[in-house]
Amino acid sequence: MGTDKKTGDPDERLSYEQARAELASVVERLEAGGTSLEESLALWERGERLAEVCQRWLDGARERIDATRRAREDSVTS
Template identity: 50%
Template sequence: MAENTQADVKKLSFERAIEELESIVKRLEDGKVPLEESVAIYERGEALKRRCEELLRQAEARVDKITTDANGQATGTEPLDVQ
């Protein structure tokens, strides 16, 4: 199942992944999830977090590409702070 979960996560948009991650965090914070399920959704949460980070890195790379001129020179913009 973990393999299918990973494949599923890799297809999610940033918005859908962050929405699901927020839902998982809320469920875990509520503390009403059985231990076995908590571990499973925590693992999914980790996969979602990695997906969001990957998508943010891709977006940052695209912005960096847009902000350089035809000669490869920066057009005066500062790097994104993606924390």
């Protein structure tokens, strides 16, 4: 995810840390209550998008770790 910025979606330019911090803020606002139904739904939708960004970063990190492990194992067995 880190290098794939083909879409014009500004969320795609968020770092993992930025997306996670904003997601935490959204969760806090939802838990605090006091918002209208419409605002709560908008916050929920924003949270879903931010969670997807975070998941893509985590998936990318996992892929890099797995690739590094495979390369190391291949060099040991060769």
